[in-house]
Every structure is written in structure tokens, then in C-alpha cells.
């Protein structure tokens with residue numbers, strides 16, 4: 001069985017060709033951009049950040065108190081438990097813990113629950129406290145909060161607490177300052193580790209239900225991808241948000257990796273089945289409001305699973321839904337002819353999202369695809 005998550009991290013970038021929904025002319029884009037009232041940078045002198053403890057006048061000095069969720073002692077009785085890798089034992093001991101205090105919040109992100117139906121696309125980006133450079137690049141490029149074609153785009157980063165206690169104190173201060181400047185951080189008091197990504201996802205869905213239930217579409221993905229946000233909005237405009245939509249790189253007929261040395265190792269004790277349900281790779285996916293709410297509902301009945309994107313597949317399966325492509329979306333690898341530049345903007349101009357971009361590449365690409373002089377010949381092949 002192919003190491004699914006691994007593919008995402010190291011193999012050639014995957015792409016969603018979306019020829020049908022080509023870019024509007026850059027001229028129109030530029031105009032929308034300039035006319036947009038929401039595009040101006042957040043005023044530096046804006047009021048203090050909307051923290052849960054909004055009275056805090058100074059950054060946190062110490063680690064916040066993480067709500068103690070008691071380890072499940074009965075897991076010791078599972079056969080072979082003590083031979084499992086530390087990561088798996090840890091996951092199984094705390095699998096039942098779902099409630100964590102929110103340390104950073106932006107309750108007004110969508111204009112309150114009532115106003116939230118004005119938000120067309122909410123970008124919910126999974127980040128880790130240390131990934132400051134990626135967040136900065138995203139804020140300046142594809143993750144800008146703006147109005148495009150009259151539709152509102154909003155952004156939040158999803159974070160836990162650095163698992164390294166010494167870093168955590170420093171990084172929490174950094175996050176506090178970022179929040180004050182950008183108002184785009186949702187942080188909860190759990191250890192931000194790979195196996196806790198499902199937890200992060202579910203805490204986000206709870207937040208969404210409470211603070212932004214009306215957002216029409218939700219993009220959910222990692223902080224190392226490039227999203228052609230304009231194309232995503234254009235695409236989503238053709239889809240009713242009150243219907244099921246889950247678009248991404250769909251993986252079928254994959255199953256748990258049983259090699260204990262793998263980052264993605266899932267022991268039989270945790271999942272006896274050899275088959276995962278169809279799911280979208282967690283690198284980046286677009287879902288409708290309908291589907292986001294279905295996931296929240298189903299998750300109440302499904303035990304946490306260490307691989308977050310597989311877990312979303314389980315939620316969909318239980319709801320009788322499948323990840324699928326809209327007619328206008330095609331899963332695609334990208335064929336870059338020999339000796340041509342793999343970062344040629346012509347290849348990216350018509351895509352929805354591309355995995356594995358360094359911050360400087362995001363900046364390059366964002367500007368390049370909007371370049372009025374960008375002329376792309378017909379020899380561009382997007383498969």
C-alpha cells in the first residue's frame with residue numbers, strides 16, 4: 001500500500017486542472033482588488049486582539065494551563081500495547097480527549113454567526129506555531145482577506161501549542177503578537193503534533209459552527225501549498241453551497257501503513273481493517289458549508305483517528321457522502337516538458353492548488369500569475 005501521506009509530502013506536486021474555469025483577465029482582477037474596501041491592510045492601531053481573555057494587556061509570559069485530560073489507563077490491557085511506538089501509545093492513551101481551551105480566538109472573523117453567510121470562502125489553514133514564515137507569505141499572497149468578484153474571502157490559521165515546552169513559551173508570545181497585528185489565529189491548548197491534526201480539525205469544525213456557520217465554502221489545507229484563490233472562488237461560484245462538495249486529491253483503495261517506523265503507522269489494535277474509505281488528501285481540499293456541517297455531525301460518533309484526512313473520509317462515509325470532482329475539476333499531475341521551468345507561471349495559472357511551495361515560491365507565483373504581461377503559449381500541457 002502506498003504511503004499516502006508520504007506521497008503528498010515528497011512526490012511531484014499534484015494539481016487540479018481547472019481549464020474550464022480560467023482566470024478572469026488580470027485587468028478585472030486588479031480593478032476588483034483596488035476597489036475592494038476590505039483589501040487594505042489591517043490598521044496597525046486597531047484595538048487589542050480578540051483573545052479569549054481579552055483583558056490580557058501583555059503577551060502570555062508562561063505556558064497557558066492546558067486542560068488536563070486524564071490518560072486512559074485501560075489501554076495498557078490492549079494486547080501488544082507496550083510494544084507499540086511511543087507515538088501510537090500516546091495517541092491511544094489520549095484518544096478520548098476532545099475538549100481543549102481556546103487560547104486565541106477571532107470570534108468576529110465572519111461578522112458574527114448571523115453575518116457569516118456573507119463570507120463566501122473561508123481559508124482555514126493548518127499551521128504550526130514555528131511556521132511563521134509560511135503564515136507571513138500566505139497573508140501577503142493567496143491568503144489575503146479581500147473581496148473578489150464581490151465575494152468575501154476570510155482567513156484563519158489553526159494551531160495548537162508547540163510540543164516542546166521551552167519553545168512553547170516563546171512561540172506563544174510570537175502568536176500573541178501575530179494575532180494583535182493580523183487577527184487570524186485560532187489556537188487551542190493541545191500539543192501541536194502530527195497525530196493531533198484530527199483534533200485540530202474537529203476543534204475547527206466546532207469553532208465554525210459557533211462563529212461562522214454561514215460561510216459558504218471552506219478551504220482546508222496545509223501551510224505549504226499554493227492556492228489559486230481566484231480560480232477557487234470562480235469554481236465555487238458554480239456550486240450550490242447547500243449541497244455536498246468535497247474536492248481535492250481523492251485517494252481510493254488505500255489502507256493503513258503497518259510499518260512501525262513510518263510516520264503514518266497505524267497499528268492493527270487501532271484499526272483492524274486494511275482499507276481506508278475514499279478521502280481527500282489533507283494537503284488541500286475545498287468543501288461546501290453543507291459538507292463541513294455534516295463532518296461536524298458525524299464526528300460526534302467516530303473515535304479520533306491519527307491521520308486527519310483519513311478521518312474526514314470516515315466522516316463522509318458515515319454520512320453516505322463521497323469526495324468527488326465537480327465537472328470542472330480534474331485531478332491532475334502536471335507535465336512539465338523537459339528543460340522547461342517547473343515554476344513557469346503558465347502551468348499554475350489555471351490550477352486550483354498545488355502542493356509543496358516554499359514561502360518565496362508562493363510570493364513569486366502569486367505575482368507571476370497576475371502579471372498582465374504574462375503570455376502563455378498554447379504549448380502548455382496540463383493533465
Ligand SMILES: *[C@@H]1O[C@H](CO)[C@@H](O)[C@H](O)[C@H]1NC(C)=O
Pocket residue numbers: 073074075076077
Ligand atoms: C486490565 O485487565 C485486568 C484483567 O482483565 C483487569 O482486572 C483490570 O481492571 C484492567 N485494567 C484496566 C486499567 O482496565
Ligand SMILES: *[C@@H]1O[C@H](CO)[C@@H](O)[C@H](O)[C@H]1NC(C)=O
Pocket residue numbers: 072073074075078095096
Ligand atoms: C479506554 O481504552 C479502552 C481499551 O481500548 C476502551 O475500551 C475504552 O473505551 C477507553 N475509554 C475511553 C474513555 O475512551
Ligand SMILES: *[C@@H]1O[C@H](CO)[C@@H](O)[C@H](O)[C@H]1NC(C)=O
Pocket residue numbers: 066087090091094097189190191192193194195196
Ligand atoms: C495531543 O494533545 C494532547 C493534549 O496536549 C496530549 O496529551 C497528547 O499527548 C497529544 N497526542 C499526540 C499523539 O501527540
